[in-house]
Each structure stands twice: as structure tokens, then as C-alpha cells.
Amino acid sequence: MSIPLGVDLGNNNSVIAVARNRGIDIVVNEVSNRSTPSIVGFGVKNRSIGETGKNQQNSNLKNTVENLKRILALDPASPDYDVEKRYFTSPLVVKDGQVASQVRFLGKQDEFTSTQLVAMYLSKIKETTAKETKGKITDICLAVPVWYTEQQRRAAADACRIAGLNPVRIVNEVTAAAVGYGVFKTDLPVEEPKKVAFVDIGHSTYTVSIVSIKKGELKVLGSASDKHFGGRDFDRAITEHFADEFKSKYKIDIRENLKAYSRISAAAEKLKKVLSANTSAPFNVESVMNDVDVSSSMSREELEELVEPLLQRVHVPVEQALAAAGLTAEEIDTVEIIGGCTRVPSLKERLSKVFGKPLSTTLNQDEAIAKGAAFICAMHSPTLRVRPFKFEDCNPYSVTYYWQKDAEETDHLEVFPKGGLYPATKMITLYRTKDFEVEARYTNPTELPEGTSPFIAKWKFTGVEVPAGEDSAVCKLKIRNDPSGFFTVESAYVVEEKEVEELVENPDAKEGDEPEYQKVKKLVKKNDLEISVEGYALSSKVLNEFVEKETAMIMEDKLVADTEDRKNALEEYIYELRGKLEDQYKDFASPEEKEKLTAMLAKTEDWLYDDGYDSTKGKYVAKYEELASIGNLIRGRYLAKEQERKDSLMSKQEAKKTAELAEKLAADRVARENGTEEPKVDAEGDIDMTEELD
Template sequence: MSVPFGVDLGNSNTVIAVARNRGIDVIVNEVSNRSTPSVVGFGPKNRFIGESGKNQQTSNLKNTVDNLKRILGLNFTDPDLKIEERYLTVPVVDKDGQVAVKVRLAGKEEIFTSTQLVGMYLNKIKDIAVKETKGKFTDICLTVPVWYTEQQRRAAHDACRIAGLNPVRIVNEMTAAAVSYGVFKTDLPEDEPKKVVFIDIGHSTYSVSVVAVKKGELKVLGSSSDKHFGGRDFDHAIAEHFADEFITKYKINIRENPKAYSRVLTAAEKLKKVLSANSQAPFNVESIMNDVDVSSQLTRDELEEFVKPLLERVHIPIDQALSAAGLQKEDIDAIEVIGGCTRVPSLKARLSEIFGKPLSFTLNQDEAIARGAAFICAMHSPTLRVRPFKFEDFNPYSVSYFWDKEDEDTDNLEVFPKGGSFPSTKIITLYRSKDFEVEAKYTRPEELPKGSISTPFIAKWFLKGVVLNEGESSIACKLKLRNDPSGFYTIESAYTVEEKEVQELVENPDAKEDDEPEYKTVKKLVKKNDLQIELQTLSLPKKILSEYIEKENSLSQEDKLVADTEDRKNALEEYIYELRGKLDDHYKEFASEDEKAKLQEMLLKAEDWLYDEGYDSSKGKYIAKHEELASIGNVIRGRYLAKEEEKKQALRSQQEAKQAAAMAEKLAAEKAARDAAGTTNSEAEKKEQQSDEKMDEELD
């Protein structure tokens, strides 16, 4: 049985939650952290993903990719790529029109698309969940930013497939947080819904959703985002300040040294966190470049001055979300705040000032989205029972469907307007004379986030199997259009209908029981035949997706082999030192001088080999060396263990003898006590008998 799990794919860190133990648990990774760095690195032998990727990032900048969520689904021509290149340290290239990176893996140059990179990362996330819970993971609910377009959502879906996962739902991050709030908050009203604003300011994005929530259900009324507002912007503001300062103070330019700038960015992030709790903090980086140690300090007031342009934009997404929801600030009952960047005091103060009321921190700022996603995934599970909860999301963009005009009055229709709710289904009727095509596009591309998309195209459907009735020039075709739970636009079904005469019962409320029923002949549209639907979407073609899945499986096996080889190497090294130490101690009496000399020589040769030509050897050779040493070492160890067993047996025998003696002594004492008691009773009976005889004599 697959364990439902939700993944909050963060731009800096990712949180995993699973539905189990009658609740939602957050999974820790291999170093017991509750979040995992969203990083993929490539090395001379294998990949470094998550914690290991973060650890080697500074020393391997040109082969380490972060900001995965920002480049997922981008076209190479999208203007946003120019912004993202500021944060990337790897060469970005074009692969079939998509953003890709050029890296070196195992000595070879490789090109991976953004979808592949996220697929690699999700495979690692799945592996973490499997190792921590020992469960089977197939179904996933993955969260994405509310501003993601169809192309980006399709890329997220494909990335899950590459990782061997079944994405039961792609859900907006803010909606997942709202679900977490609605499901686990116990004091929600049952009639009139509570109006709650959810604000999430994370590593790279600032999002707002206005939600009406009551017991058992919620509806997202409006959403908005500033996708270039987050913690990384604060970090860069700090780094740029110190870059300028170091030019004057130390005569070094860290902008010319990627490693130096990366180290300053890392230190800037730590400084930002310290300033969230303190009014000032020191800043130190040793040997930053050219053997120069740098030191400085920063105050909270100075930081607020650096990010003043950001703070002046805080109100914009809030105003836009409230406008989409048709509400005023006075209508809001609570402001729930999540996201790591909201710990910055100036941001919290600005948000509270905008609403004129205190902020609420009911939800866990780092884990709320993952918990909501895990619950949503559990809702889709056929084996788990969860409390009923209904929710509807907000459609941020208007979508129209287009077709050839033929006999129609128009060639398009806005089917899913901006501000509508989804999932949603609409049925339209077209009169067609032959097989036809339907295309979905964004109605107003100018409403899309600036810089994120090059084309308004969403999907195209080829509908085949149109058969006309004799003597007719066209036939009615009904199309069931759907904006599904993951936000994808589809044609769920299509079929032709024809007009037929049918007998329909006449309703007669005055009829008696024995009256004959009356029927009338009416004309009705009835289904004639289903149409075949061929789909062209922004998802990866099946052939390419299969290639990517095969590539990921191959890379995973290579990573596993490298890890197993390293484990065998470490085991051999440990065995050499352990056996050498015990030869002069525990095993001293159990090996002849010849055996000791031979084994010592073998250990020395094995050690020399291990640190020379065997330093980078194969798994099989490490196993062979280990077995070679063990062929003698285990014989000596066996003698030692046999002697130890004899000692244990002798000790057990002594303990058993002592216990037997103690028991015999105890039984003897008990018998003596019983015998003494028996003698006393006999004397008393004898005296009583003599007394009775004397009394009888007196009576006579």
C-alpha cells in the first residue's frame, strides 16, 4: 500500500509530510533535519542531492544547481531567465527550447533540463521518505506557486513522473496551507464562513490568498503574488552592501570571485536571521579571497534601509488579492502568516500596519504547506479514511477555447474566466461537418506574470470520428471541458448527438390508479457515438519522458553503486585498524607467531594498497581484500570467541552451582524449622493426654 505524502517544494528548502499514525507527520532527512536543501550537485563519480549537495556547493559552484523551483518549466526565451541567471552559478543552455544546465558528471559533460533536475531532486525526496518510514511511496501531492502557468504545472507533473511518482494532485501552496488551517483548527464556524488572509513570504516569492473557511470546507476567493520578493532578495541586498564595503576597506572585489560571493551570500543569510532577534550583529568571513579575512557589522536599521524598495511593495499583492475577492481590509477576520522571511521584524510590522490589526501565527511557518499537501494526498487514497473536507481553488488567469468557425457564429469562447473556482466543468455544443480541432489559450496573456511565458498556448485537441446523418450538413458535438483539480485544462469527453423522436410520459396529477398512462412523442437530442480525442499539451512527449525516466533510473543505480563502494571501502579500512589493534590485545594468545607475522604483513600491504592504487577502486576489489584478510583473521577471532564462550560457560556453571548450593541450604533450613515445630507439638499433645488421664482418675 502506498503511503500518501505531500511535498512542499521550496526554492531554498523542501519539507516532506506523510499521512500516518492517525495524523500528519513531518519526515526528517538523513541528518535529522525537518527540511532538506533544494540543491542538486554533480561530482567526479556521482550526484550530490539535498544535504550532500549543499555541503559541497561552495567548492563545486559550476556543477551545483539551486533555485530549482524558479527555473522549472521556463522557456529559454522567457525574460525571467535573465533574472534567474543572477542566482545561478552553472552555465545555462537551450535544450529543445527549454532551460537546461551544462555540468560535468563522472568526467563527462552532461546537459539536463530543469524538469530533469527537479525529477532528480524529487527522487531523492522519495528516497528520504522511504528510508525514514520503511514504507512504499507512489502517490504524491506536490505544491507549486499560485502564479505557475499551465506549462510550469505540466513540468512539475512530469518531474514527478521522472522520479517514479504518481502526482495525484498539483496544488497551489497557499491552498495547501489553507487546507492545513481548515482541517486542524477546531473552533471554526459552522454557518457563516470566516474570512482569512494567508500570507506566505518565502525564499523567492511573496503570495497572498483570501479564503472563506468554515467547518469542513473552504473556498479561495482571491490570490495574488509578487514572484520577485523573498528572502534571497534580502540576502543579496546585504551581500551587495558588503561587496561595496570590501572594495574600499580591503581592496578586494568579491563580485569577480564566484566562490567568495557565494560565501558572503551564505554569511548574509545567517546575519539576516541574527538581526531578526537582535538590533545589530557582526559579520566575519575567514580567507574570503586572496587570503584576506574580512569583518564588519550591520544594524537592523541599516538592513531595513537596504530593503526599503521591497518594503514599499508589500501592500500591492494584498490589495490585488482583496480586490479579486471583492473584500475590504475591514472584512478580514484573521491574517495568517507563514514562510521563513516573515520572521523579519520590519516585514511583520509592515503587514500589521497594512491591516491595522495583529497578525496570527496559528500555523507552523515552515511546515503548514507540506502538512496540507499530505492531507490532500490522503483524500485521494483508496485505503485511508480522512475527515470530509471540501475545498475550491481560485483561477488566476482567464482561459478561452478556439475552433474553426464553420457554421458557428463565433470561433472562440471564454470558458474558464479569471476569478472562477476550480475544479470546474463546462459543456459546449459545436456543429461540425467533419473531424475538427480545438485549442485552449490564455484569453489575455498580458494578465500573466511578467517574464514567465513566451506563448499563450495551453493545449490542442484533435477530435475524430464525426459521422453525419444522411441528408444533413452538420451534426451537434458536445464537448465536456474541465479545469481539473490540478489546474490543468482538458477535454474530458466528446460525443455527437442526434435528434430522435421518443415517447415521454405525460404528467397528469388528476389521473386515477386504474387510468391508462398517457404518452406523447417528443424530439430529443440523444448520444450517437463517442469521438476519439488526441491530445497535444505542454507536457513532455511520451518518448522523451521515457528517456528521462530511463536516464534517472540509470543515474540512481550509479549513485547507489558509488555509495555502496564507499561503504565497502570504509568497512575495509575499519577492519584493518580493528584487526591490527586486537592482534596485540584480545587475540594475542590465540595466534601463533607465524600467523601474527603473516597477518601483520597482509594488513600492512592492504593498508598501503588502500591509500595508493586502491584509493579509487571498485566495490568488488574492496570485498575481495576484506575476505582475504578475514580468511585468517576470522580463524583467530573464532578461537578467541570459543575461549570466551568457554569462560561464559564456566561462569554460568559456577553461578548454577552457587544457586544450587544456596537452594539446598535454604531447603535444609526450612526442613529444620519444620522438624523443630513438629517436636514441640508432640510434647504439648503428650502433656494434654496425661492431664486428661489424671482427670479421668479423679472422676472415678
């Protein structure tokens, strides 16, 4: 049985949750952290993903990739491409029309697309979850930003498939958190829905969603985002401030040194967190560059002054979301905040002022999205029973379908309007004389993020046959905006008009009367049309190539990890056996054996730190077994003697217990003969010393 997996794909850290019979659990990683760095590093032998990638980041900056969520399917023509370059330490390039990262891996230069990079990270997530839960991980619900377009959502689904996961749903982050709120909050109204504003300010994005919610049901009324407002923008403001200060104070320019800038940026993030709980904090970093130690300090007021341009934009997404929902701030019942950046005091103060009411923290700010996603994944599980909960999201952009004019008066139709709820299904009827094509595009390109193509997908329909005596074939298209937000054509078929007999309902008919039928003309399905699609999803060929490449890299990483484990095991065995030869094993090895084994240990140790430092798994295993062939003989003698000693000790204890019991029984017999009060001996042979009191 597959364990439902929910993942909050964060820009800085990601959170993993799983649904089980007892509820929703957060999965801890290999170092017991409840969140995992969203980072992929490339080395000479293997990849370092998550915690290991973070640990090696400073020494491997040019081959380490962060901000995965921001570059996923990012159009190189977008202004965001230039923005993201500021946050990347590895070079960004264009490959196959999308953003990729250029790194040095396995001793050669390579390029990986953003979809491949996210897939690598999800593979690590899958492995971590499988180890922690000891279960099979197949299905995933992945939470993504609300501003993701069709292209980005398709890339997210493809990344899941490359990682060997089945994306049962791609869900908006804030919607996932709202679902978790609706499922586990016990005091929701049953009739009149409650209006709740969910505010999520994370590492790179600020999103507001207005939700109508009642017991067992949720509707997203409107959403809005600021794509360039988040924790990393605060960190950059602090870093730039200290870059200027250190240039004048210490005569060093950290902007010229990638490692120095990265270290100051990491320290700036820690400073921001300290200032959320304190009014001032010191700032010290040793040997930043040119062996210069730097020190300074910052107060909360200074930080607020630095980020004032950001704080002045706090009201914008709130007003846009309220306008999309058709509500005012006064009509909002509760404001729930999530995301790490909402811990900044000045930000909370501005938000409270914009809404005109206090903020609520019912949800766990870091884990709410992942838990909601895990519940949504469980809803799709055939084996888990979950509490019934219906939820609908809303489209951030309107979508229109286009076709060539034939018998129709128009050549397009806005099928899914902006703000419309999904999942949703619509039917389109077209009159065709031959095979045809339909294309979906965003209706208003000006509403899209700058640089985004309005194209969504194109479908080709074949198999159109005009019925005899008719001018054209009546083609029915079933168009769907599915639960993941994808725009698809679910089915297409030709209908024809046929005369059929239909029962006439007669309420005055008596028992025994003959039923009456009338002939009516109805449209009935004649044949299905074949559908081929051209869209943003990867073709089967490319997908399979990426899957094979990812599988090969996973196996290579595993081999490197296993080799390192065998190397460590050999090193540990050398020190352990050498120590025991002079202690526990000294009486169980002959002088010849000691001499031979000591020489072998020294020789193996010299090899391990010289030629064998970078050897193969097989050689480490062979060296270990060579030592163990003699070491285990000595160990066997030691264990045999220990067992003999234990058996002897047990025999002595049993003999002593038998003698004590015999002595007690003898005392009992003497007491009876002398007529004194007899001690009571229980079934186990122990004397009962309780006395009866008058």
C-alpha cells in the same frame, strides 16, 4: 499500500510530509533535519543531492544547481531568465526550448533541462521518504507557486513522473497551507464562513491568498504574488552592501570571485536570521579571497534601510488579493503568516499595518504547506480514511477556447474566467461538417508574466459523421479545469436527434389504469470522437527517455555509494583486526597466523591508500573476504572460548544458588526442631523476612 506524500517544493529548502493512520508526520532526512536543501550537484562519479549537495557546494559551485522552482519550465524569452542568472553559479542555457543548466558530470560536459533537475531532486525526496517510513512511495501531492502557468504546472507533473511518482494533484502552496488550517482547526464556524488572509513569504516569492473558510469547506476568493520579493532578495541586499564595504576597506572585489561571493552570501543569510532576534550582529568570514579575513557588523536598523525598496512594496500583493476577492482589509477576520521570511520584524510590522490588525501564527511557518499537501494526497488514497473536506481554488488568469467558424456565429468562448473556482466542468456544443480542432489560450496575454506564451493546448477531434438528412453533426465537448489546475477536454461525442417514447406523469391516474406514453425528440449520444492533444506535457517518447536516463543515474549513484561503503568497511576492518590481534585475539592466533595476517593487513592497507584508493566495489569485497578468511578463524576461537567461559560462569552461579537454597532449607528444619518461629520460604526458595506486628 502507498504512503501519501506531500512535498513543499521550496526554492531554498523543501519539506516532506506523509499521511498515516495516526496523522501527518514530517519526514526527517539522512542527517535528521526536518527540511532538505533544494540543490543538485554533479561530480566526477555521481550526483550529490540535498544535504550532500549543500556540503559540497563551495568546492563545486559551477556544477551545483539551486533555485530549481524558479527555473522550472521558465521561458527563455521571459525577463525572469536574466534575473535568475544572477542567482546561479552554474551556467544557464537553452535546451529544447526551455531553460537548462550546463554542468560537468562524469568527466564530460552535459546539459539537463529544468524538468530533469526537479525530477532528480524528487527522486532523492522519494528515496529519503522510503527509507524513513520503510513503506512504498507512489502518490505525491506537489505544492507549487500560485503564479505557475499551465506550462509550469505540466512540467511539475512530468518531473514527478520521471521520478517514478504519480502526481495525484498539483496544488497551490498557500492553498495547501489553508487546507491544513481548515482541517485541523477545531473552532471554525459551521454556518457563516470566516474570511482569512494567508500570507506566505518564502525564499523567493511573496504570495497573499484570501480564503473563505468554514467547517469542512474552503474557497479561495483571490490571490496575488510578487515573484521577486523573498529571503534571497534580502540576502542579496546584504551581500551587495558588504561587497562595496570590503572593496574600499580591504581592497578586494568579491564580485570577481564566484566562491568569495557565494561565501559572503551564505554568511549574509545567517546574519539576516540573527538580526531577526537581535538588534545587531557581527559579520566575520575567514580567508574570503587572496587570504584576506573580513569582519564587520550590521544593526537591524541598517538592514531595514538596505531593504526599504522591498518594504515599500509590501502593500501591493495585499491590495491586489483583496481586490480580486472583492473585500476590504476591515472585512478580513484573521491574517495567518507562513514562510521563513515572515520572521523579519520590519516585514511583520509592515504587514500588520497594511491589514490594520495583529498577525496570527497558528500554523507552523515552515511545515504548514507540506502538511496540507500530505492531507490532500491522503484524500486521493483508496485505503486511508480522512476527515471530509471540500476545497476550491481560483484561476489567476481567464482562459478562452477557439475554433474555426462553421455553422456557429462566433469562433471563441471564454470558458473559465479569471477568479473562477476550480475544479470545474463546462459543456460546449459545436456544429461540424468534418473533423475539427479546438485551441485553448489565455484570454488576456497582457495579464500574464512578461514573456509567457498565451498558448495552453490544442485538441484535434476526428470521427465526425453528419447524420443523414442533417446539415451538420452536433458535437458535444466536455471541457474541464481539473483539480490540478490543468485545462483539458475530458470527452467529445456526436449527438443526434431521435424520437423516443416517454412516460407521461399523471397524478390523477388510478390503480390499474394503463400508463400513457408520448413521443418526444431528444438528443442522444451517437458516437465518441477520437481526441489527440498537443500541449506542454512531455510526449510518451521523451518522457520514457528521461525516465530511463534518471533510472540509470540512480543506479550509478547507488553503485558509487555502495562502493564507498565497501571501501570504508575494508578500512575499518583493517584497523579493528590489527588492534584486536594485540589484545583480545592474542591468545587465539599462532605466531605464524599473526605474522601472516599482520603482513596481509599491511599490504592491503598500502594498496587501499595507493592503487586501491579509487577501485571497484568487487575488489573491495574480495580484499575484505581475503582478510576475513583468516580473521574469522581467529575470531571463531575467541568467541568459542568466550561462550565456554559464560557457560562455566552460569554453571557456577546455578551451583551457588542451589547451595544457598539447601542451606536455607537446613536452617528452616533446625528452627522447627528447636521450636523457634519458623522462617517462611517462598516458592522460589527465597526467605520471606516480613514480620507480623501487633
